Amino acid sequence: xxxxxxxxxxxxxxxxxxxxxxxxxxxxxxxxxxxxxxxxxxxxxxxxxxxxxxxxxxxxxxxxxxxxxxxxxxxxxxxxxxxxxxxxxxxxxxxxxxxxxxxxxxxxxxxxxxxxxxxxxxxxxxxxxxxxxxxxxxxxxxxxxxxxxxxxxxxxxxxxxxxxxxxxxxxxxxxxxxxxxxxxxxxxxxxxxxxxxxxxxxxxxxxxxxxxxxxxxxxxxxxxxxxxxxxxxxxxxxxxxxxxxxxxxxxxxxxxxxxxxxxxxxxxxxxxxxxxxxxxxxxxxxxxxxxxxxxxxxxxxxxxxxxxxxxxxxxxxxxxxxxxxxxxxxxxxxxxxxxxxxxxxxxxxxxxxxxxxxxxxxxxxxxxxxxxxxxxxxxxxxxxxxxxxxxxxxxxxxxxxxxxxxxx
Numbered sequence: 001x002x003x004x005x006x007x008x009x010x011x012x013x014x015x016x017x018x019x020x021x022x023x024x025x026x027x028x029x030x031x032x033x034x035x036x037x038x039x040x041x042x043x044x045x046x047x048x049x050x051x052x053x054x055x056x057x058x059x060x061x062x063x064x065x066x067x068x069x070x071x072x073x074x075x076x077x078x079x080x081x082x083x084x085x086x087x088x089x090x091x092x093x094x095x096x097x098x099x100x101x102x103x104x105x106x107x108x109x110x111x112x113x114x115x116x117x118x119x120x121x122x123x124x125x126x127x128x129x130x131x132x133x134x135x136x137x138x139x140x141x142x143x144x145x146x147x148x149x150x151x152x153x154x155x156x157x158x159x160x161x162x163x164x165x166x167x168x169x170x171x172x173x174x175x176x177x178x179x180x181x182x183x184x185x186x187x188x189x190x191x192x193x194x195x196x197x198x199x200x201x202x203x204x205x206x207x208x209x210x211x212x213x214x215x216x217x218x219x220x221x222x223x224x225x226x227x228x229x230x231x232x233x234x235x236x237x238x239x240x241x242x243x244x245x246x247x248x249x250x251x252x253x254x255x256x257x258x259x260x261x262x263x264x265x266x267x268x269x270x271x272x273x274x275x276x277x278x279x280x281x282x283x284x285x286x287x288x289x290x291x292x293x294x295x296x297x298x299x300x301x302x303x304x305x306x307x308x309x310x311x312x313x314x315x316x317x318x319x320x321x322x323x324x325x326x327x328x329x330x331x332x333x334x335x336x337x338x339x340x341x342x343x344x345x346x347x348x349x350x351x352x353x354x355x356x357x358x359x360x361x362x363x364x365x366x367x368x369x370x371x372x373x374x375x376x377x378x379x380x381x382x383x384x385x386x387x388x389x390x391x392x393x394x395x396x397x398x399x400x401x402x403x404x405x406x407x408x
Contacts, residue, residue: 055174064149064176066183069147071150077191079160087343088297100138101332103138108333114225121229121232124242131333132231133196136197137195140224144190144198151191168200175204197219197230207234245288246307247304248279248305250278252276261294261396266292273285280340295396298396298398300342302339347401352374355374358384361407376399380399381397384398387403388403
Protein backbone atom coordinates (compact mmCIF):
# COMPACT_ATOMS: atom_id res chain seq x y z
CA UNK A 1 0.00 0.00 0.00
CA UNK A 2 1.47 3.31 -1.08
CA UNK A 3 2.36 6.09 1.32
CA UNK A 4 0.17 9.20 1.04
CA UNK A 5 1.60 12.45 2.36
CA UNK A 6 -1.70 14.27 2.72
CA UNK A 7 -4.01 14.84 5.65
CA UNK A 8 -6.96 15.60 3.35
CA UNK A 9 -9.80 13.16 2.98
CA UNK A 10 -12.98 12.94 0.96
CA UNK A 11 -16.12 14.26 2.56
CA UNK A 12 -18.07 11.10 1.76
CA UNK A 13 -15.31 8.67 2.70
CA UNK A 14 -15.08 6.60 5.85
CA UNK A 15 -13.06 3.81 4.25
CA UNK A 16 -9.67 4.88 2.90
CA UNK A 17 -9.20 6.03 -0.64
CA UNK A 18 -7.19 3.78 -2.88
CA UNK A 19 -3.73 3.96 -1.44
CA UNK A 20 -2.02 6.17 -4.06
CA UNK A 21 -5.08 8.37 -4.42
CA UNK A 22 -3.02 11.51 -3.95
CA UNK A 23 -0.20 10.60 -6.30
CA UNK A 24 0.89 13.17 -8.88
CA UNK A 25 -2.05 14.07 -11.06
CA UNK A 26 -2.07 15.41 -14.58
CA UNK A 27 -4.84 17.05 -16.53
CA UNK A 28 -6.63 14.67 -18.89
CA UNK A 29 -8.71 16.00 -21.80
CA UNK A 30 -12.43 15.34 -21.52
CA UNK A 31 -13.83 13.02 -24.17
CA UNK A 32 -17.38 12.05 -24.98
CA UNK A 33 -18.67 8.91 -23.35
CA UNK A 34 -19.15 7.20 -26.72
CA UNK A 35 -15.61 7.95 -27.77
CA UNK A 36 -14.36 6.79 -24.38
CA UNK A 37 -16.18 3.48 -24.71
CA UNK A 38 -14.66 2.96 -28.15
CA UNK A 39 -11.21 3.81 -26.82
CA UNK A 40 -11.77 1.51 -23.87
CA UNK A 41 -12.50 -1.44 -26.16
CA UNK A 42 -9.30 -0.76 -28.07
CA UNK A 43 -7.38 -0.46 -24.81
CA UNK A 44 -8.70 -3.82 -23.58
CA UNK A 45 -7.61 -5.40 -26.84
CA UNK A 46 -4.08 -4.07 -26.38
CA UNK A 47 -4.04 -4.98 -22.69
CA UNK A 48 -4.74 -8.64 -23.44
CA UNK A 49 -1.29 -9.11 -24.89
CA UNK A 50 0.35 -7.50 -21.88
CA UNK A 51 -1.69 -9.68 -19.52
CA UNK A 52 -0.80 -12.87 -21.42
CA UNK A 53 2.88 -11.97 -21.21
CA UNK A 54 2.53 -11.78 -17.42
CA UNK A 55 1.07 -15.26 -17.07
CA UNK A 56 -2.64 -14.54 -17.27
CA UNK A 57 -4.36 -17.26 -19.27
CA UNK A 58 -6.69 -16.66 -22.18
CA UNK A 59 -9.44 -18.47 -20.25
CA UNK A 60 -9.05 -16.09 -17.31
CA UNK A 61 -9.17 -13.08 -19.63
CA UNK A 62 -12.30 -14.38 -21.30
CA UNK A 63 -14.09 -14.85 -17.99
CA UNK A 64 -12.86 -11.54 -16.57
CA UNK A 65 -13.87 -9.36 -19.51
CA UNK A 66 -16.99 -11.17 -20.69
CA UNK A 67 -19.12 -8.92 -18.48
CA UNK A 68 -16.74 -6.00 -17.97
CA UNK A 69 -17.48 -2.54 -19.33
CA UNK A 70 -16.36 1.08 -19.26
CA UNK A 71 -17.69 2.89 -16.16
CA UNK A 72 -17.81 6.67 -16.73
CA UNK A 73 -18.91 7.36 -13.15
CA UNK A 74 -15.70 5.78 -11.87
CA UNK A 75 -13.66 8.25 -13.93
CA UNK A 76 -15.72 11.18 -12.69
CA UNK A 77 -15.27 10.14 -9.07
CA UNK A 78 -11.55 9.62 -9.48
CA UNK A 79 -11.03 13.05 -11.00
CA UNK A 80 -13.19 14.92 -8.51
CA UNK A 81 -12.23 13.32 -5.20
CA UNK A 82 -9.57 15.86 -4.19
CA UNK A 83 -12.09 18.73 -4.21
CA UNK A 84 -14.21 17.56 -1.28
CA UNK A 85 -12.90 17.85 2.24
CA UNK A 86 -14.19 17.93 5.78
CA UNK A 87 -12.60 18.77 9.09
CA UNK A 88 -11.12 16.11 11.34
CA UNK A 89 -13.85 16.58 13.94
CA UNK A 90 -16.61 16.23 11.37
CA UNK A 91 -14.93 13.07 10.11
CA UNK A 92 -14.69 11.64 13.64
CA UNK A 93 -18.31 12.53 14.36
CA UNK A 94 -19.20 10.03 11.63
CA UNK A 95 -16.33 7.55 11.96
CA UNK A 96 -16.82 7.15 15.72
CA UNK A 97 -20.51 7.89 15.97
CA UNK A 98 -22.61 6.37 18.73
CA UNK A 99 -24.18 4.06 16.16
CA UNK A 100 -20.80 2.84 14.89
CA UNK A 101 -19.63 2.20 18.46
CA UNK A 102 -22.85 0.39 19.31
CA UNK A 103 -22.74 -1.72 16.15
CA UNK A 104 -19.06 -2.44 16.73
CA UNK A 105 -19.70 -3.80 20.20
CA UNK A 106 -22.42 -6.03 18.75
CA UNK A 107 -20.04 -7.20 16.01
CA UNK A 108 -17.38 -8.00 18.61
CA UNK A 109 -19.85 -10.06 20.56
CA UNK A 110 -21.23 -11.88 17.52
CA UNK A 111 -17.74 -12.73 16.22
CA UNK A 112 -16.03 -13.18 19.58
CA UNK A 113 -14.53 -16.62 18.98
CA UNK A 114 -13.20 -15.66 15.55
CA UNK A 115 -11.73 -12.35 16.69
CA UNK A 116 -10.22 -13.88 19.84
CA UNK A 117 -8.52 -16.55 17.73
CA UNK A 118 -7.22 -13.92 15.29
CA UNK A 119 -5.90 -11.79 18.16
CA UNK A 120 -4.12 -14.79 19.64
CA UNK A 121 -2.53 -15.79 16.33
CA UNK A 122 -1.44 -12.37 15.07
CA UNK A 123 -1.09 -10.31 18.24
CA UNK A 124 -3.34 -7.53 16.97
CA UNK A 125 -6.04 -6.51 19.43
CA UNK A 126 -9.51 -7.53 18.30
CA UNK A 127 -10.88 -4.01 18.86
CA UNK A 128 -8.44 -2.58 16.32
CA UNK A 129 -9.36 -5.23 13.75
CA UNK A 130 -13.04 -4.54 14.40
CA UNK A 131 -12.48 -0.78 14.12
CA UNK A 132 -10.94 -1.16 10.67
CA UNK A 133 -13.86 -3.38 9.72
CA UNK A 134 -16.23 -0.71 10.99
CA UNK A 135 -14.66 2.13 9.05
CA UNK A 136 -14.07 0.15 5.86
CA UNK A 137 -17.48 -1.46 5.41
CA UNK A 138 -19.63 -0.63 8.45
CA UNK A 139 -18.95 -4.14 9.79
CA UNK A 140 -19.62 -5.76 6.43
CA UNK A 141 -22.93 -4.04 5.70
CA UNK A 142 -21.51 -2.19 2.69
CA UNK A 143 -18.60 -3.86 0.95
CA UNK A 144 -19.12 -2.16 -2.40
CA UNK A 145 -21.01 -3.47 -5.40
CA UNK A 146 -18.83 -2.24 -8.27
CA UNK A 147 -17.44 -4.84 -10.66
CA UNK A 148 -13.69 -4.74 -9.89
CA UNK A 149 -12.47 -5.74 -13.36
CA UNK A 150 -14.65 -3.02 -14.90
CA UNK A 151 -13.49 -0.40 -12.40
CA UNK A 152 -9.78 -1.16 -12.64
CA UNK A 153 -9.76 -1.49 -16.43
CA UNK A 154 -11.67 1.79 -16.72
CA UNK A 155 -9.15 3.56 -14.50
CA UNK A 156 -6.18 1.97 -16.24
CA UNK A 157 -7.58 3.06 -19.62
CA UNK A 158 -8.30 6.57 -18.34
CA UNK A 159 -4.56 6.98 -17.95
CA UNK A 160 -4.32 9.53 -15.17
CA UNK A 161 -2.74 6.85 -13.00
CA UNK A 162 -2.74 4.18 -15.64
CA UNK A 163 0.39 2.29 -14.62
CA UNK A 164 -0.82 1.83 -11.06
CA UNK A 165 -4.29 0.69 -12.03
CA UNK A 166 -2.97 -1.68 -14.68
CA UNK A 167 -0.79 -3.23 -11.96
CA UNK A 168 -3.89 -3.65 -9.80
CA UNK A 169 -5.83 -5.11 -12.73
CA UNK A 170 -3.11 -7.71 -13.37
CA UNK A 171 -3.22 -8.59 -9.65
CA UNK A 172 -7.00 -8.90 -9.81
CA UNK A 173 -6.68 -11.29 -12.75
CA UNK A 174 -4.14 -13.32 -10.79
CA UNK A 175 -6.68 -13.60 -7.97
CA UNK A 176 -9.31 -14.79 -10.43
CA UNK A 177 -6.88 -17.27 -11.92
CA UNK A 178 -6.17 -18.70 -8.47
CA UNK A 179 -9.85 -19.53 -8.07
CA UNK A 180 -10.44 -17.61 -4.84
CA UNK A 181 -13.42 -15.78 -6.38
CA UNK A 182 -15.29 -15.62 -9.68
CA UNK A 183 -15.05 -12.58 -11.93
CA UNK A 184 -18.55 -11.29 -11.39
CA UNK A 185 -18.43 -11.94 -7.64
CA UNK A 186 -15.25 -9.87 -7.37
CA UNK A 187 -16.93 -6.67 -6.27
CA UNK A 188 -15.84 -3.71 -4.19
CA UNK A 189 -15.39 0.04 -4.25
CA UNK A 190 -15.25 2.17 -7.38
CA UNK A 191 -11.49 2.55 -6.76
CA UNK A 192 -10.78 -1.18 -6.66
CA UNK A 193 -10.72 -1.97 -2.93
CA UNK A 194 -12.45 -5.22 -2.00
CA UNK A 195 -14.19 -7.07 0.78
CA UNK A 196 -15.00 -6.44 4.42
CA UNK A 197 -11.77 -4.54 5.06
CA UNK A 198 -11.19 -3.18 1.55
CA UNK A 199 -7.96 -4.74 0.32
CA UNK A 200 -6.61 -3.61 -3.03
CA UNK A 201 -5.59 -6.52 -5.28
CA UNK A 202 -1.81 -6.32 -4.76
CA UNK A 203 -2.26 -6.20 -0.99
CA UNK A 204 -4.61 -9.16 -1.21
CA UNK A 205 -1.98 -11.18 -3.06
CA UNK A 206 0.71 -10.30 -0.54
CA UNK A 207 -1.17 -10.46 2.76
CA UNK A 208 -4.58 -12.14 2.56
CA UNK A 209 -4.88 -15.42 4.49
CA UNK A 210 -7.19 -18.44 4.54
CA UNK A 211 -8.03 -18.41 8.24
CA UNK A 212 -11.00 -20.77 8.16
CA UNK A 213 -9.07 -23.42 6.21
CA UNK A 214 -11.50 -23.90 3.32
CA UNK A 215 -8.77 -23.53 0.71
CA UNK A 216 -9.78 -20.02 -0.39
CA UNK A 217 -8.80 -16.57 0.81
CA UNK A 218 -12.35 -15.29 0.66
CA UNK A 219 -12.73 -11.65 1.70
CA UNK A 220 -15.94 -11.12 -0.31
CA UNK A 221 -18.45 -13.50 1.30
CA UNK A 222 -20.83 -12.72 4.13
CA UNK A 223 -18.47 -14.64 6.44
CA UNK A 224 -15.86 -12.03 7.50
CA UNK A 225 -13.36 -14.54 8.93
CA UNK A 226 -10.72 -14.43 6.19
CA UNK A 227 -11.03 -10.67 5.78
CA UNK A 228 -10.57 -9.97 9.49
CA UNK A 229 -7.63 -12.36 9.73
CA UNK A 230 -6.07 -10.83 6.63
CA UNK A 231 -6.28 -7.39 8.23
CA UNK A 232 -4.57 -8.64 11.38
CA UNK A 233 -1.94 -10.44 9.29
CA UNK A 234 -1.29 -7.22 7.39
CA UNK A 235 -0.81 -5.15 10.55
CA UNK A 236 1.34 -7.86 12.11
CA UNK A 237 3.55 -7.97 9.02
CA UNK A 238 4.25 -4.25 9.35
CA UNK A 239 5.25 -4.46 12.99
CA UNK A 240 2.18 -4.13 15.20
CA UNK A 241 3.25 -4.22 18.86
CA UNK A 242 0.82 -6.11 21.09
CA UNK A 243 -0.24 -4.08 24.11
CA UNK A 244 1.09 -0.78 22.79
CA UNK A 245 -1.51 1.95 22.23
CA UNK A 246 -1.80 3.62 18.85
CA UNK A 247 -1.90 6.88 20.77
CA UNK A 248 -3.15 8.47 23.96
CA UNK A 249 -4.96 11.77 24.31
CA UNK A 250 -2.79 14.08 26.40
CA UNK A 251 -2.89 17.38 28.21
CA UNK A 252 -0.09 19.79 27.33
CA UNK A 253 1.10 22.08 30.12
CA UNK A 254 0.91 25.86 30.03
CA UNK A 255 3.93 27.19 28.24
CA UNK A 256 4.48 24.01 26.24
CA UNK A 257 6.96 24.48 23.41
CA UNK A 258 4.81 23.70 20.39
CA UNK A 259 7.82 23.24 18.16
CA UNK A 260 8.22 19.91 19.98
CA UNK A 261 4.91 18.72 18.51
CA UNK A 262 6.70 17.23 15.54
CA UNK A 263 6.57 13.66 14.26
CA UNK A 264 10.36 13.62 13.96
CA UNK A 265 10.81 14.32 17.70
CA UNK A 266 10.60 11.04 19.62
CA UNK A 267 10.87 10.73 23.40
CA UNK A 268 9.83 8.20 25.99
CA UNK A 269 6.57 9.03 27.79
CA UNK A 270 8.52 9.47 31.03
CA UNK A 271 10.58 12.15 29.30
CA UNK A 272 7.43 13.85 28.07
CA UNK A 273 6.06 13.61 31.62
CA UNK A 274 9.06 15.58 32.89
CA UNK A 275 7.90 18.36 30.56
CA UNK A 276 4.41 18.17 32.10
CA UNK A 277 2.68 16.05 29.45
CA UNK A 278 0.13 13.67 31.03
CA UNK A 279 -2.97 11.78 30.06
CA UNK A 280 -6.33 13.48 30.45
CA UNK A 281 -6.50 12.41 34.11
CA UNK A 282 -3.17 14.05 34.87
CA UNK A 283 -1.33 10.73 35.11
CA UNK A 284 2.03 10.14 33.36
CA UNK A 285 1.78 7.67 30.50
CA UNK A 286 3.61 4.34 30.77
CA UNK A 287 6.80 3.86 28.82
CA UNK A 288 5.28 1.77 26.03
CA UNK A 289 8.00 3.02 23.68
CA UNK A 290 9.22 6.22 22.11
CA UNK A 291 6.46 8.61 21.11
CA UNK A 292 5.83 11.95 19.48
CA UNK A 293 3.19 14.63 20.04
CA UNK A 294 0.54 15.10 17.37
CA UNK A 295 -1.73 18.15 17.07
CA UNK A 296 -4.06 17.20 14.23
CA UNK A 297 -6.20 20.33 14.64
CA UNK A 298 -3.54 22.67 15.96
CA UNK A 299 -3.14 24.04 19.46
CA UNK A 300 -6.90 24.57 19.87
CA UNK A 301 -7.80 20.91 19.34
CA UNK A 302 -6.98 17.61 20.97
CA UNK A 303 -3.36 16.57 21.45
CA UNK A 304 -2.15 12.98 21.22
CA UNK A 305 0.98 11.11 22.19
CA UNK A 306 1.42 8.64 19.34
CA UNK A 307 3.44 5.43 19.24
CA UNK A 308 4.79 2.99 16.69
CA UNK A 309 1.36 1.42 16.21
CA UNK A 310 0.18 4.75 14.78
CA UNK A 311 2.75 4.27 12.01
CA UNK A 312 1.59 0.69 11.48
CA UNK A 313 -1.99 1.88 10.97
CA UNK A 314 -0.65 4.41 8.49
CA UNK A 315 0.33 1.48 6.29
CA UNK A 316 -3.40 0.93 5.83
CA UNK A 317 -4.07 4.58 5.10
CA UNK A 318 -1.75 7.46 5.92
CA UNK A 319 -4.37 10.15 6.52
CA UNK A 320 -4.18 11.24 10.17
CA UNK A 321 -7.98 11.33 10.27
CA UNK A 322 -8.26 7.69 9.30
CA UNK A 323 -5.63 6.51 11.78
CA UNK A 324 -7.15 8.53 14.62
CA UNK A 325 -10.58 7.26 13.58
CA UNK A 326 -9.47 3.62 13.72
CA UNK A 327 -7.54 4.08 16.95
CA UNK A 328 -10.25 6.01 18.75
CA UNK A 329 -13.00 3.66 17.56
CA UNK A 330 -10.92 0.76 18.85
CA UNK A 331 -10.62 2.52 22.20
CA UNK A 332 -14.37 3.10 22.34
CA UNK A 333 -15.02 -0.56 21.52
CA UNK A 334 -12.75 -1.42 24.45
CA UNK A 335 -14.99 0.68 26.69
CA UNK A 336 -13.07 3.94 26.86
CA UNK A 337 -14.80 7.30 26.61
CA UNK A 338 -14.91 10.03 23.95
CA UNK A 339 -12.06 12.42 23.21
CA UNK A 340 -12.02 14.93 26.05
CA UNK A 341 -10.67 18.06 24.38
CA UNK A 342 -12.78 20.45 22.38
CA UNK A 343 -12.23 20.96 18.66
CA UNK A 344 -12.07 24.34 16.90
CA UNK A 345 -15.52 23.78 15.43
CA UNK A 346 -15.70 27.35 14.23
CA UNK A 347 -13.05 26.53 11.66
CA UNK A 348 -13.75 24.92 8.32
CA UNK A 349 -11.48 22.84 6.15
CA UNK A 350 -9.56 24.60 3.40
CA UNK A 351 -10.71 23.80 -0.10
CA UNK A 352 -8.29 22.28 -2.58
CA UNK A 353 -7.74 25.68 -4.23
CA UNK A 354 -7.22 27.32 -0.83
CA UNK A 355 -4.61 24.73 0.09
CA UNK A 356 -2.75 25.51 -3.12
CA UNK A 357 -3.05 29.22 -2.41
CA UNK A 358 -1.68 28.72 1.10
CA UNK A 359 1.32 26.84 -0.28
CA UNK A 360 1.92 29.48 -2.93
CA UNK A 361 1.71 32.38 -0.48
CA UNK A 362 3.97 30.65 2.05
CA UNK A 363 6.55 29.93 -0.63
CA UNK A 364 6.47 33.48 -1.97
CA UNK A 365 6.86 34.75 1.59
CA UNK A 366 10.10 32.77 1.91
CA UNK A 367 8.73 29.65 3.63
CA UNK A 368 8.90 27.04 0.90
CA UNK A 369 6.47 24.15 0.84
CA UNK A 370 8.58 22.43 -1.87
CA UNK A 371 5.66 22.32 -4.24
CA UNK A 372 2.19 23.77 -4.77
CA UNK A 373 -0.09 20.76 -5.14
CA UNK A 374 -2.92 21.28 -2.65
CA UNK A 375 -1.75 18.39 -0.47
CA UNK A 376 -0.88 19.14 3.12
CA UNK A 377 2.08 16.98 4.08
CA UNK A 378 5.22 17.37 6.21
CA UNK A 379 6.80 19.98 3.92
CA UNK A 380 3.78 22.26 4.15
CA UNK A 381 3.46 21.75 7.90
CA UNK A 382 7.14 22.65 8.33
CA UNK A 383 6.62 25.80 6.26
CA UNK A 384 3.55 26.77 8.30
CA UNK A 385 5.48 26.25 11.53
CA UNK A 386 8.44 28.32 10.29
CA UNK A 387 6.07 31.13 9.33
CA UNK A 388 4.36 30.97 12.72
CA UNK A 389 7.70 31.16 14.53
CA UNK A 390 8.77 34.15 12.41
CA UNK A 391 5.50 35.98 13.12
CA UNK A 392 5.35 35.19 16.85
CA UNK A 393 2.35 32.89 16.49
CA UNK A 394 1.78 29.58 18.26
CA UNK A 395 3.95 27.22 16.15
CA UNK A 396 1.53 24.31 15.94
CA UNK A 397 1.95 23.80 12.18
CA UNK A 398 -1.80 23.90 11.61
CA UNK A 399 -2.83 25.19 8.14
CA UNK A 400 -6.00 27.03 9.14
CA UNK A 401 -8.20 29.44 7.23
CA UNK A 402 -7.12 32.16 9.68
CA UNK A 403 -3.50 31.56 8.70
CA UNK A 404 -4.37 31.85 5.01
CA UNK A 405 -6.27 35.06 5.64
CA UNK A 406 -3.24 36.47 7.47
CA UNK A 407 -1.04 35.62 4.48
CA UNK A 408 -3.38 37.39 2.05
